[in-house]
Amino acid sequence: MSSWFPKWRPYEGSIDARPVGTAEYLPPAQTVILGVQHAFAMFGATVLAPFLMGFDPNLAILMSGICTILFFLMTGGRVPSYLGSSFAFIGVVIAATGYAGSNGVNPNIAVAAGGIMACGVIYAILGLLVMATGTRWIEKLMPPVVTGAVVMIIGLNLAPVTVKNVMGNTFNMWMSLVTVLCMGSIAVFTRGLLQRLLLLVGLLLAYIVYYLLSNVMGYGTPINFIPVQEAAWFGVPQFHAPVFEFNAMLIIAPIALILLAENLGHIKAVGAMTGENLDPHIGKAFLADGVATTLAGGVGAPGMTTYGENIGVMAVTRVYSTIIFAIAGVFAIFLGLSPKFGAIIHTIPTAILTGASIVVFGLITIAGAKIWIENKVDFSQNKNLMVAAVTIILGTGDFALTFGDFNLGGIGTATFAALFLNWFFGLVDKK
Numbered sequence: 001m002s003s004w005f006p007k008w009r010p011y012e013g014s015i016d017a018r019p020v021g022t023a024e025y026l027p028p029a030q031t032v033i034l035g036v037q038h039a040f041a042m043f044g045a046t047v048l049a050p051f052l053m054g055f056d057p058n059l060a061i062l063m064s065g066i067c068t069i070l071f072f073l074m075t076g077g078r079v080p081s082y083l084g085s086s087f088a089f090i091g092v093v094i095a096a097t098g099y100a101g102s103n104g105v106n107p108n109i110a111v112a113a114g115g116i117m118a119c120g121v122i123y124a125i126l127g128l129l130v131m132a133t134g135t136r137w138i139e140k141l142m143p144p145v146v147t148g149a150v151v152m153i154i155g156l157n158l159a160p161v162t163v164k165n166v167m168g169n170t171f172n173m174w175m176s177l178v179t180v181l182c183m184g185s186i187a188v189f190t191r192g193l194l195q196r197l198l199l200l201v202g203l204l205l206a207y208i209v210y211y212l213l214s215n216v217m218g219y220g221t222p223i224n225f226i227p228v229q230e231a232a233w234f235g236v237p238q239f240h241a242p243v244f245e246f247n248a249m250l251i252i253a254p255i256a257l258i259l260l261a262e263n264l265g266h267i268k269a270v271g272a273m274t275g276e277n278l279d280p281h282i283g284k285a286f287l288a289d290g291v292a293t294t295l296a297g298g299v300g301a302p303g304m305t306t307y308g309e310n311i312g313v314m315a316v317t318r319v320y321s322t323i324i325f326a327i328a329g330v331f332a333i334f335l336g337l338s339p340k341f342g343a344i345i346h347t348i349p350t351a352i353l354t355g356a357s358i359v360v361f362g363l364i365t366i367a368g369a370k371i372w373i374e375n376k377v378d379f380s381q382n383k384n385l386m387v388a389a390v391t392i393i394l395g396t397g398d399f400a401l402t403f404g405d406f407n408l409g410g411i412g413t414a415t416f417a418a419l420f421l422n423w424f425f426g427l428v429d430k431k
Contacts, residue, residue, distance in 0.1 A: 054106025
């Protein structure tokens, strides 16, 4: 019987010659540097996601580190992945809590946390099911036409909320577009790791521009650095006990299906890059991600998912050693325990956050279309055409079904509609 953890061995040779395998390790200094790099790769998205939901970025970073280490332990150190705040929760959390999407604390974090915990529990149960039965039923329940449409509406559903934050303020509207330009320029005109850090580097460039225009030249609202000076270097972020409301749980819990599809795609991609068969560990990865999401929700942090940004870093560095992710998790925990760091994050102006949101939600939307293209979804088939068309309009228009006192939300309604229509229209294939 094989051991839970692999027997790690030192890497020999040149990275230019061959990649570093999952069960290999580099010298300590290189391992630490690569771990810190992975922590920064997730940084932009993991800071942005809680901001858009009204959660504490410090707590989100802290839990991303803890959950990454938990994932490492539960998968036996065999799946190279970083866990960070999932953007899939943004739309449903906003719908469930009525959060306005502005820069501030969500007064209904506890309700959202209860929904996130419910999602995590369902996700963990699905992980156990996959461990027992395999992944074929997931691919049948959520073929690419369904997955692509549901991913797309997560971005489209949030567009009105995002733009509304800067409407009526000309300076903020222009600064949002400057932020988009900064991030877009990093994405298009740079290469390698810098390109993978487009959210973080683009945010920093826009921040500098905003500072020069507002604090130096007098346009717009100046950035207030006094809270940064007053904040302590070390401290534990505030936790929030969950409140379980059926309505919120019904809206948020279906995101488990999105996390399932997302995580499956990530693990398949990493397996293809490493040349190693990671399929036997998919069930454990789902279970670990589900437990991590439940744990994060239990303290008032966003739900967790594997990160595409870190997969990009692995593709660039060709280093797949899982030990590096444990180091990244430890580094993230130190960042999360610094109120000074949190105070710096809170100085980011609404205009810049809105610009970043435009980019992120746009990328999520296009990721849905990318799923269709990569899987060659045939839209000459009326079944695929109807499933995609109806799902997108329901989600984008925020068509929210109500059952008595609870509201399913636009994304929830569209997700269930996609699953039902795909099954119902699929009956024609069985004739």
